[in-house]
Amino acid sequence: MSFYLSFGSFRIPAYGCFIVLGVVTANxxxxxxxxxxxxxxxxxxxxxxxxxxxxxxxxxxxxLAVHFSSIDWSQLTDFSYLNQVMQGxxxxxxxLAGGLTLxxxxxxxxxxxxxxxxxxxxxxxxxxxxxxxIGCHLAGCCYGRPWQGAxxxxxxxxxxxxxxxxxxPVQLTEAVGLLIIAGGVFWLDIRKGYRHTVASYLLFYSIxxxxxxxxxxxxxRGSFWIFSTSQWLSIGLLIGTIAYLYQKQ
Amino acid sequence: MGxxxxxxxxxxxxxxxxxxxxxxxxxxxxxxxxxxLxxxxxKDYEMRGMAxxxxxxxxxxxxxxxxxxxxxxxxxxxxxxLVDLRL
Numbered sequence: 001m002s003f004y005l006s007f008g009s010f011r012i013p014a015y016g017c018f019i020v021l022g023v024v025t026a027n028x029x030x031x032x033x034x035x036x037x038x039x040x041x042x043x044x045x046x047x048x049x050x051x052x053x054x055x056x057x058x059x060x061x062x063x064l065a066v067h068f069s070s071i072d073w074s075q076l077t078d079f080s081y082l083n084q085v086m087q088g089x090x091x092x093x094x095x096l097a098g099g100l101t102l103x104x105x106x107x108x109x110x111x112x113x114x115x116x117x118x119x120x121x122x123x124x125x126x127x128x129x130x131x132x133x134i135g136c137h138l139a140g141c142c143y144g145r146p147w148q149g150a151x152x153x154x155x156x157x158x159x160x161x162x163x164x165x166x167x168x169p170v171q172l173t174e175a176v177g178l179l180i181i182a183g184g185v186f187w188l189d190i191r192k193g194y195r196h197t198v199a200s201y202l203l204f205y206s207i208x209x210x211x212x213x214x215x216x217x218x219x220x221r222g223s224f225w226i227f228s229t230s231q232w233l234s235i236g237l238l239i240g241t242i243a244y245l246y247q248k249q
Numbered sequence: 250m251g252x253x254x255x256x257x258x259x260x261x262x263x264x265x266x267x268x269x270x271x272x273x274x275x276x277x278x279x280x281x282x283x284x285x286l287x288x289x290x291x292k293d294y295e296m297r298g299m300a301x302x303x304x305x306x307x308x309x310x311x312x313x314x315x316x317x318x319x320x321x322x323x324x325x326x327x328x329x330x331l332v333d334l335r336l
Binding site (some may be wrong): 012013014016017019020023024042043046049050052053056065083086087 | 253271272275278281282284285287288289291292295304310315316317335
C-alpha cells in the first residue's frame, strides 16, 4: 500500500489514478447502453460533465460545512489559502446531492431528457465510487477501526492511516459492496427493464454506508449524538427513497 | 462554443501539467466546462471539427488534473489537522 504509484522515476497519487481508471472504464462500459438504447453520445457527455461538476462542488461544500469551525473564513480571499482549502477532502453524500441538483441545468437549459440518461447510467456512480475506494485503500485514507480478525491490514509508516496497527479493510469492503450494487442496478435496468434504478441505488447504498460507518475510524468526519454525519444522511436518504417507492407502487 | 472549448481545454492541460497538481482542481474545473462546451459545439455541423478538438483536449486536461490532484474524503484535510494548518 502506498500513497503514490511508481512507474520508474515517475510517481502519481494512487487515489487520482484509480478515480481516472474508474471514470475511463465507466465511459467504456457506457458505450453498451448508449448503443442499446440509441442514445446521443454528446448528450451523455454533457449530462456526465454537469453531474461531475455538481458532484465536485457539492462534495467540497459538504466537506467545508462539516469542518466549518476549523476554517478561517476571513482568509478565503487569499488565493494560497483558498488553494489549500480546495486541496482538502470531499464528502461523498454532498457530491451525490450536488451532482443530481446540477442536472437541472442540462434539463432546463439544453433540453436534454436527463431522466432517461440517469435511469440507464446511474450504475456507473457506484462503479466509479468503488474504484475511488480502492484508491483510498492504497493511500490509507478513510481507514477502518482496529481489527484483529480476518483480512486485517497493517499500513506502513509513510501512509495516512495509523502505521503498525491492524485495521479493518473498510475501503475494500465498501468497494466490493459498491461493485455488487453497480452490477445489481445494471442487471435491473438491462435485464428486467426496471424503471426505478436510481431509487434502487440510493436504497442499497444508504444501507451499506450506514453499516460500514461502524467500521470506520478516521477522525476527520463529523458526528452528532449517536450517529456520524454520513449515518444521519443515510437514514434520511433511506426514508426518502422508501417513501418515494411506496408512493410509486 | 468549439473555440471556447478548445481554449478551456488547453488552459486545463497547461494548468494540470505546469502546476503538477497544485492547481489541479482549477484545471479539472476548466476541463469539465470545456467538455460541456465541446459536446454542445459538436451538435453544430459546421463547427464540429473545432468542437471535437476542444472536447478531446478538455478530456485530456481533466484526466491530468484528476490524476495529479484528486484527494479523497478527509485525505489532505486530515493531514491539515495533523499539522495544524487551520484548514
